[in-house]
Amino acid sequence: MDLHQVEVVAPGLAARIAGAERGQARRFAFRVARLACSVAGVHDNTALEVARGGLEHYPEIDELVQLWDLERRLESACEANVGKDPRTADLSELQLHDECIEARAVAAVIAALKPDALDAAREATREALAAGCDRIVLEDLASELL
Numbered sequence: 694m695d696l697h698q699v700e701v702v703a704p705g706l707a708a709r710i711a712g713a714e715r716g717q718a719r720r721f722a723f724r725v726a727r728l729a730c731s732v733a734g735v736h737d738n739t740a741l742e743v744a745r746g747g748l749e750h751y752p753e754i755d756e757l758v759q760l761w762d763l764e765r766r767l768e769s770a771c772e773a774n775v776g777k778d779p780r781t782a783d784l785s786e787l788q789l790h791d792e793c794i795e796a797r798a799v800a801a802v803i804a805a806l807k808p809d810a811l812d813a814a815r816e817a818t819r820e821a822l823a824a825g826c827d828r829i830v831l832e833d834l835a836s837e838l839l
Contacts, residue, residue: 706832710814713839718814721838722805723747725814725831726798729821733798734791737763744802752806760803767796788825797824 710718726744735741739759743752752760770792771779779787779796787793797820804816818831 706818706828706835707815709832709835709839710811710818713811713814715810717839718810719805720747721835722807722810722813722817724834724838725817725821725826726802726805728830728834729798729801729817729824729826732821732826733794733824735795735798737799739763740799740802744805747805757806760799764796764799764803767792767799771796784823787823794824797821 710721713721723744729735730741730744739752739756740763742750743756743760746752768779771787771790774790774792775782775786779793782793787797801817801820801824804820805813807813807816821831822828
């Protein structure tokens with residue numbers, strides 16, 4: 694079984710997420726998504742509102758479609774800047790381009806919405822790390838919430 698990317702980069706953080714209660718993991722996922730949006734400088738109102746709304750306001754279908762479209766547009770711009778599929782590019786290469794960073798932050802918001810709270814926390818954390826969030830800051834946030 695392959696390790697999840699968060700387990701490789703931040704095993705302590707991955708362990709905290711794995712041991713969290715579902716509600717704690719969900720709150721953590723949305724806080725991570727907000728942090729990623731802040732670090733990446735996301736200005737899209739839908740992404741910011743969904744990240745802020747968290748559990749209090751589940752997004753409508755049109756909001757989800759807007760998020761997916763935004764991520765797809767940012768991924769396309771990222772691919773144009775990098776010159777290849779962003780999934781095959783090195784993380785340090787991706788972090789040189791604002792569109793790539795912003796795409797990962799929007800992906801963190803989408804990940805926070807995943808049905809399984811632990812998976813949402815893991816995926817939001819992975820995307821936040823890719824968006825440039827500091828591992829130590831994420832671990833501190835986990836210490837506070839998980």
